[in-house]
Amino acid sequence: MSTATVDDHHDEHPGFFKRWITTTNHKDIGTLYLLFSLLMFFVGGAMAMVIRAELYIPGLQWVEPGFFNSMTTMHALIMIFGAVMPAFTGLANWLIPMMVGGCDMALPRLNNWSFWILPFAFTMLLSTLFMPGGAPAGGWTMYPPLVLQTGNAFPFVIFSIHLMGISSIMGSINVVATILNMRAPGMTLLKMPLFVWTWLITAYLLIATMPVLAGAVTMLLTDKYFATSFFSAAGGGDPVMFQHIFWFFGHPEVYILILPAFGIVSHIIPTFARKPLFGYSSMVYATASIAFLSFIVWAHHMFTVGMPLVGELFFMFSTMLIAVPTGVKVFNWIATMWRGSMTFETPMLFAVGFVIMFTLGGFSGLMLAIAPADFQYHDTYFVVAHFHYVLVPGAVFAIMAAGYFWLPKWTGHMYNETLGKWHFWLSTIFVNLTFFPMHFVGLAGMPRRIPDYSLQFTEFNTMASIGSFGFGLSQLLFAFIVFQTIRGGKKATDQVWEGAEGLEWTLPSPPPAHTFDVPPVIK
Amino acid sequence: MSSHGENSYYIPHGSYWPIFMSVSLTTLLVGFSLLLNEVPVGQIMMFVGLAMTLFFMFQWFRTVVLESEHGTYNEQVDLSFRWGMFWFIFSEVMFFAAFFGALYYARILSVPWIGGAGSELTTNTQLWAGFESMWPTNGPAELGGDYKIMGAWGLPAINTALLLTSGVTLTIAHHGLLENHRKPLIWGLVATILLGVLFMACQALEYYEAYAHLNLKLSTGVYGSTFFMLTGFHGMHVTIGAIMLTVILFRVLRGHFTPEQHFGFEAVAWYWHFVDVVWLGLFIFVYWL
Ligand code: HEM
Numbered sequence: 001m002s003t004a005t006v007d008d009h010h011d012e013h014p015g016f017f018k019r020w021i022t023t024t025n026h027k028d029i030g031t032l033y034l035l036f037s038l039l040m041f042f043v044g045g046a047m048a049m050v051i052r053a054e055l056y057i058p059g060l061q062w063v064e065p066g067f068f069n070s071m072t073t074m075h076a077l078i079m080i081f082g083a084v085m086p087a088f089t090g091l092a093n094w095l096i097p098m099m100v101g102g103c104d105m106a107l108p109r110l111n112n113w114s115f116w117i118l119p120f121a122f123t124m125l126l127s128t129l130f131m132p133g134g135a136p137a138g139g140w141t142m143y144p145p146l147v148l149q150t151g152n153a154f155p156f157v158i159f160s161i162h163l164m165g166i167s168s169i170m171g172s173i174n175v176v177a178t179i180l181n182m183r184a185p186g187m188t189l190l191k192m193p194l195f196v197w198t199w200l201i202t203a204y205l206l207i208a209t210m211p212v213l214a215g216a217v218t219m220l221l222t223d224k225y226f227a228t229s230f231f232s233a234a235g236g237g238d239p240v241m242f243q244h245i246f247w248f249f250g251h252p253e254v255y256i257l258i259l260p261a262f263g264i265v266s267h268i269i270p271t272f273a274r275k276p277l278f279g280y281s282s283m284v285y286a287t288a289s290i291a292f293l294s295f296i297v298w299a300h301h302m303f304t305v306g307m308p309l310v311g312e313l314f315f316m317f318s319t320m321l322i323a324v325p326t327g328v329k330v331f332n333w334i335a336t337m338w339r340g341s342m343t344f345e346t347p348m349l350f351a352v353g354f355v356i357m358f359t360l361g362g363f364s365g366l367m368l369a370i371a372p373a374d375f376q377y378h379d380t381y382f383v384v385a386h387f388h389y390v391l392v393p394g395a396v397f398a399i400m401a402a403g404y405f406w407l408p409k410w411t412g413h414m415y416n417e418t419l420g421k422w423h424f425w426l427s428t429i430f431v432n433l434t435f436f437p438m439h440f441v442g443l444a445g446m447p448r449r450i451p452d453y454s455l456q457f458t459e460f461n462t463m464a465s466i467g468s469f470g471f472g473l474s475q476l477l478f479a480f481i482v483f484q485t486i487r488g489g490k491k492a493t494d495q496v497w498e499g500a501e502g503l504e505w506t507l508p509s510p511p512p513a514h515t516f517d518v519p520p521v522i523k
Numbered sequence: 524m525s526s527h528g529e530n531s532y533y534i535p536h537g538s539y540w541p542i543f544m545s546v547s548l549t550t551l552l553v554g555f556s557l558l559l560n561e562v563p564v565g566q567i568m569m570f571v572g573l574a575m576t577l578f579f580m581f582q583w584f585r586t587v588v589l590e591s592e593h594g595t596y597n598e599q600v601d602l603s604f605r606w607g608m609f610w611f612i613f614s615e616v617m618f619f620a621a622f623f624g625a626l627y628y629a630r631i632l633s634v635p636w637i638g639g640a641g642s643e644l645t646t647n648t649q650l651w652a653g654f655e656s657m658w659p660t661n662g663p664a665e666l667g668g669d670y671k672i673m674g675a676w677g678l679p680a681i682n683t684a685l686l687l688t689s690g691v692t693l694t695i696a697h698h699g700l701l702e703n704h705r706k707p708l709i710w711g712l713v714a715t716i717l718l719g720v721l722f723m724a725c726q727a728l729e730y731y732e733a734y735a736h737l738n739l740k741l742s743t744g745v746y747g748s749t750f751f752m753l754t755g756f757h758g759m760h761v762t763i764g765a766i767m768l769t770v771i772l773f774r775v776l777r778g779h780f781t782p783e784q785h786f787g788f789e790a791v792a793w794y795w796h797f798v799d800v801v802w803l804g805l806f807i808f809v810y811w812l
């Protein structure tokens with residue numbers, strides 16, 4: 001046993017259920033989060049398949065329009081709150097204590113609770129599929145007055161969002177406390193690995209905005225059941241007010257979905273370019289400015305709703321400003337690769353794919369930021385193309401890159417490189433086949449969230465549907481590779497990757513349950 | 524990790540409290556949802572869930588208190604708790620910010636727009652003809668009918684005095700604790716709790732007045748909505764704060780806390796001051812201006 005295992009023999013060895021239900025160990029909790037996220041990724045993915053099957057050709061084929069709308073709504077809620085966010089939290093749990101040289105998360109019992117809220121919250125949300133009136137169908141943005149027409153599902157949706165919010169807030173409090181208080185001596189703030197930095201800022205965004213979402217959905221609930229009129233003009237309120245409150249949460253939320261991905265990529269690229277990250281401190285400052293700006297751009301989602309002209313202008317220019325720190329980041333990643341001795345193992349492939357395709361999504365974002373142009377693009381498939389580029393080959397690719405990158409550390413086994421490369425190339429081809437054509441139909445005016453479309457959009461939609469089925473199937477390969485690696489494979493060394501640097505690589509692979517009980521000293 | 528010696532960070536062993544909390548909360552919320560859908564079992568389920576939630580919260584906190592009293596926590600753990608509480612209160616601030624934002628939006632933007640301000644003339648002439656912008660309002664449809672507003676200088680002013688005084692008495696108690704004087708500590712806490720209870724009583728009376736004599740209800744348009752939701756959530760926080768203070772009082776009577784280590788006390792004190800500050804916001808923006 002290594003020196004890092006101080007007294008494993010003191011630990012109880014509880015049975016399977018007791019272990020996973022009551023665990024306070026950051027590695028176990030990280031594993032729970034990651035597996036839960038993988039499960040939700042397939043649940044949400046199945047819903048996406050329903051959407052794309054319906055849109056394969058024009059006309060109504062497979063599902064009722066109402067159910068189609070439920071699918072778009074539930075797909076988004078599950079992917080955002082069930083797949084991407086828990087995946088990042090799982091990575092945070094596994095990695096942050098090891099990266100800062102702490103013995104665990106700062107508040108271990110609370111950490112367990114943050115995870116164990118989620119299965120209940122999503123059972124509640126998914127149960128609405130079987131309720132009179134169906135699952136929510138007004139879109140994940142839940143705009144009133146439309147969303148107030150939801151049937152019996154309504155309170156279940158609202159409360160499941162409250163639960164997810166509690167989980168996120170508690171999880172984030174834990175992350176902040178861990179980063180601020182559990183660092184090894186000598187690990188000053190500006191020595192922290194970038195994944196830690198990006199998560200610190202993400203956690204701050206979560207603590208600041210999830211309560212606002214909670215407030216917004218609470219107002220929806222009281223408007224529907226307790227006769228308040230926050231969002232009803234007849235009583236002096238305004239449905240547009242909901243949109244403001246929602247997007248005050250919603251835009252920082254999209255950065256919550258991408259900042260940890262920035263952190264991940266900032267670890268992987270230097271490792272495989274065998275060069276230190278270019279511009280570490282500018283990365284930190286860029287992340288912080290993105291977070292700050294994310295609070296003052298929200299109404300770019302509302303250009304067409306009717307805002308005073310100064311509002312349109314303010315939100316247009318502030319949104320464009322975000323491109324500056326984002327550009328700094330992309331520049332730094334490229335500069336890191338410049339003249340590096342690069343190799344392209346699977347994590348690196350995903351990371352490079354991230355840089356290219358995320359940037360594409362950023363460009364379409366800039367187009368959308370131009371208020372007069374957005375009058376044309378808003379609520380079309382162009383927006384769908386934009387956010388899927390930043391979220392799928394963006395956030396999701398980064399999560400998968402992280403999976404391949406750290407899985408050998410976590411399990412002690414190397415994954416199958418050939419299959420990993422297959423997974424990357426299949427995913428990349430199909431993701432572009434799915435989402436690239438959406439730019440064209442969007443610019444030509446195809447609206448989003450409608451189960452049917454005009455004939456001239458047929459070819460591109462058929463392409464997108466084929467791409468999505470291919471993408472969905474390719475992810476089965478991912479699940480296979482992950483489970484294969486958990487069960488066995490070539491033994492991984494402690495450092496795993498030749499160019500890997502950071503405290504987690506000094507630990508054995510797999511690391512024992514308790515690591516850094518005695519904090520390492522950082523020079 | 525007993526063998527790590529005095530100064531190691533305490534990692535609790537497996538715990539069932541979190542999963543019990545999740546089950547309880549889910550019972551509570553599913554019960555409430557069923558109630559809202561007018562399913563009869565909903566009400567019972569909701570109260571059972573509430574009882575379970577309170578019970579397990581009590582048990583969880585009890586475990587933590589006992590651990591603390593056994594000296595399990597070192598200074599670093601204490602600091603983790605402090606950061607935890609600080610960010611928790613920040614999240615609460617943001618929750619209230621959503622409702623203050625709604626109040627601001629209605630007063631400064633949506634009500635004037637319905638009245639035709641700015642470029643919204645046609646909103647007024649075409650949709651809500653005859654409506655004149657003013658505050659407070661129950662909207663162009665005059666939801667809830669004629670009502671009277673809640674003035675600032677009656678009960679609300681008294682409530683302000685009560686809460687501000689309670690902030691002072693709590694500080695006296697805190698100083699008592701720091702200087703190891705039990706008398707100011709205990710009586711300061713008792714006074715704070717009593718002032719809190721008195722505040723809640725006044726608030727209850729005010730709600731009664733509003734419903735019985737002013738015809739001011741939750742359904743009184745956007746004024747009623749913001750008024751009751753803001754003061755209601757605040758009142759809920761005062762109630763929780765008073766309960767927490769009572770727990771602290773009992774702990775003090777049992778000899779818990781030392782001048783050096785008393786995170787539990789300070790956490791509740793921070794919370795109470797936070798509730799105080801929210802009230803000042805309410806008094807100024809909901810009642811006064
Ligand atoms: C350069 C950076 C970005 C800019 C300028 C930008 C701009 C925009 C704009 C203007 C819209 C509204 C379009 C409309 O509804 O008409 C939008 C929508 C959206 N963006 Fe971005 N964006 C950027 C980055 C991101 C990132 C990093 C993410 C997430 C990882 C993201 C996720 C989304 C989502 C989910 C929507 C659609 C929300 C909905 O209506 O359902 N964006 N973006």
Ligand SMILES: [Cu+2]
Nearest residue numbers: 251254300301
């Ligand atoms: Cu946005």
